[in-house]
Amino acid sequence: MTTPKTHPSIALPSPFAAPILLQTPTHPPNPNEALIKVTWTCSTPLDLHRSAGNLAIPSYPFILGTAFAGTITTLWLSPSLSSSPGLNINKELHETLKEGDRVFGFVSDGNPREAGFQEYVTVPVHKISKLPQNVDWGLREAVTVPTNLVTAFHCLTADLGLQLPWPKPRGFRPPQEGKRVLVWGGGSSVGLYVVQVLKHWGYDHVVAVASGKHHEELRRLGARVCFDYRNPGVVGEIGRYLDREGGAGPRIPYFVDCIGSRDGTLKPLSEIAERGSKVAVMLPVIEVNAAEGRRPVFAADVKNVEGVVWQEGVEVRGVRTLDYEQNPFYRDKLQPEIIPALLAQGVIQPNKARVVEGATLLERAQNALQLLRDQAPSGERLVWRVSEDEQ
Numbered sequence: 001m002t003t004p005k006t007h008p009s010i011a012l013p014s015p016f017a018a019p020i021l022l023q024t025p026t027h028p029p030n031p032n033e034a035l036i037k038v039t040w041t042c043s044t045p046l047d048l049h050r051s052a053g054n055l056a057i058p059s060y061p062f063i064l065g066t067a068f069a070g071t072i073t074t075l076w077l078s079p080s081l082s083s084s085p086g087l088n089i090n091k092e093l094h095e096t097l098k099e100g101d102r103v104f105g106f107v108s109d110g111n112p113r114e115a116g117f118q119e120y121v122t123v124p125v126h127k128i129s130k131l132p133q134n135v136d137w138g139l140r141e142a143v144t145v146p147t148n149l150v151t152a153f154h155c156l157t158a159d160l161g162l163q164l165p166w167p168k169p170r171g172f173r174p175p176q177e178g179k180r181v182l183v184w185g186g187g188s189s190v191g192l193y194v195v196q197v198l199k200h201w202g203y204d205h206v207v208a209v210a211s212g213k214h215h216e217e218l219r220r221l222g223a224r225v226c227f228d229y230r231n232p233g234v235v236g237e238i239g240r241y242l243d244r245e246g247g248a249g250p251r252i253p254y255f256v257d258c259i260g261s262r263d264g265t266l267k268p269l270s271e272i273a274e275r276g277s278k279v280a281v282m283l284p285v286i287e288v289n290a291a292e293g294r295r296p297v298f299a300a301d302v303k304n305v306e307g308v309v310w311q312e313g314v315e316v317r318g319v320r321t322l323d324y325e326q327n328p329f330y331r332d333k334l335q336p337e338i339i340p341a342l343l344a345q346g347v348i349q350p351n352k353a354r355v356v357e358g359a360t361l362l363e364r365a366q367n368a369l370q371l372l373r374d375q376a377p378s379g380e381r382l383v384w385r386v387s388e389d390e391q
């Protein structure tokens, strides 16, 4: 197959402007990189934060997309597999990669080589997961996985300090076994992966907060008890549950705020967290949501959000998944080894994929952005086709 010199991509052209279609260069792979023809990508709230809120964009045009799923067209594994400085590449594993493989991964948007909203991405092998052969779903579902499964590992370990040893030792029980972890926003894409990871590593007292329609699924995935955030008395209900359960120390030592909304999550969490609690908050903290004709407003500092008063001794941390490679073990293992293994074992179920239609690439990207602006996704990931001629 001949590779075109340029290909279509979806990019933000300037601050607060709508995305446009660009023709961008196709980058031949360097050693230990693959060129991948992208079949599916997914839209996430970050796209809305970037486009409507101009969030952390260093330069334009800015190609969007933190995930890809597609087929390897060219692979360059250097003979020693050592030409990527500092990378402890799993030689045996990478040598199983080959042209024609169906793969997916979490990548940095804004990086013109790897951003997901384009027909060809050029990605280092440590950001590639191979689609397991034994699963009864395909690339469309796979593309829902990498961004927020990486987020789940990153926030639970880097921000909360929980142990998720890999490979999981036989009979492993975490030192924090029995301690409660409250996952606020359990019905979100992040929340669904966080609950599954916690269950697998034996965190058996997960309290999930999500709208009632997700409770059955959350219990199936690993939550012990669920509360509905749409109920105005939810904070009191959680408090009464914790009083009944008793226990020493902070009643909930670990919190994952999967949403990062000043009024919707930080305020209620600040009424529950106590001295000794750790709270990991998905950034950005949203003070005002984007809406038709309205720009979003983000808080500058997760620890000092107007109107949110934490009790003394509560540790609040902002989650930044794009930093996950700072952990060399996860940089080398998470995408190539851990994620495919957990999917193959059936430990992790992909999010429900909601297909966004549109006659052109740009239309599909725009339609997805509109659904995000309308806050339409609920317990699902918005996915859309990039290349038409691949399966």
Ligand SMILES: NC(=O)c1ccc[n+]([C@@H]2O[C@H](COP(=O)([O-])OP(=O)(O)OC[C@H]3O[C@@H](n4cnc5c(N)ncnc54)[C@H](OP(=O)(O)O)[C@@H]3O)[C@@H](O)[C@H]2O)c1
Binding pocket: 044, 045, 046, 049, 147, 148, 151, 184, 185, 186, 187, 188, 189, 190, 191, 209, 210, 211, 212, 214, 229, 258, 259, 260, 261, 264, 265, 282, 283, 284, 319, 320, 321, 322, 377, 378, 379, 380
């Ligand atoms: N900084 C990072 O590293 C990082 C990484 C990943 C994600 N994020 C951010 O985290 C946020 C969530 O991402 P996502 O991909 O998981 O989004 P998502 O699945 O599209 O979020 C939609 C879900 O949010 C839930 N929700 C909205 N308001 C809520 C509230 N007040 N309480 C509980 N649930 C609420 C809804 O739940 P119901 O269906 O129950 O109504 C809905 O299912 C986004 O702002 C994203 O940018 C940050």
